Amino acid sequence: MVAPSTPAAVSVRAARPADVPAIAELSARFAAEDLLLSRTPAQIAGRVGEFLAAVNEVRLMGCVGLSRRRRGLLLYNLCVAPDAQGQGIGALLVDHAGRVGAALGCRLLVAVSKHSGHWFVQQGFTELTARQMPAGWAHAFPPGRGSRLYVRPVTQPGFAEQSIYQNRTESRNL
Template sequence: MITARPRPAPQQLSDTPHPISPPSPPVCSVRPARPRDATALAALSEPFVRSGALRARPFQIYAWHATDFLVAEAPDGSLAGCLALRVHPEPTRDGRVSGVLYNFCVAHGSQGSGLGAQLLTDALAEGSSRELDAVFTATTGSGRLFLHHGFAPVSSRRAPETWARSLDPRRGAKVLARVL
């Protein structure tokens, strides 16, 4: 008598694709920008300017004020994000020494990775180390990341006067502030 062993059933291919985890974004290091980063800062900002999320700035602003910026540098040396902090020379109406955050952008491929939160956290730490009382920003977006980091909507009258006057009312930006 011959005993046959049943063969295992052939594996069937599923029509349902298996979820594939997206690749992790490269680990970036946050550092102060250098004047030689001006071209990369302008290039990083350009898609956000085209979309209307950022105000257009001449290249000279990036060149003259590069040291205002913190940048997130990818392992290949490219910039994946930036955020500028300018200490305002004039106190606010209530006498606070303040700074203004501007030109905040994270490259499309790095969005959602926590890079923006890291840049903002580092900029707030820089503001504290410079003994600022408050930091202001203006956003045309939801401001969700700023709100999550302790910012609150305020009247532009509470911000440094020359900065508040420079805001374009046609953009409909919300002014947010955080006490440090």
């Protein structure tokens, strides 16, 4: 799992309501290419507490949504600004997601993507076939999208911001 070095000025934090317009704008670029499901700003605002944001001193550079599903933490809406790709920001987001998952007692990170699986494999994910998919995950595959399921173990606990997700995620009975 080799990732390019991430610029020191980039940090990952919980998304804030003020980040919604930037998340929506960034996500819309990928939805227009059919790489992400389209989400309105209102939909993102309703789930902003599930998002991590990769930011520098100027702007939001990437984001990922996290949704607990029993023993797994689903990563959704993972995207990095086109001009910031190749700098390790996506890997940084996945690493932080793993730490959140570990803090919540999840065993797996789960990603559903139409994009090339090569990047996910580089991040330690393994592609699962439909037959290998855990029960209850079929809902993550909208019919006809051609999405693939990727899983990897979470990282070890120790994420400094773990408590921001504890209350919101555990309160759901997913």
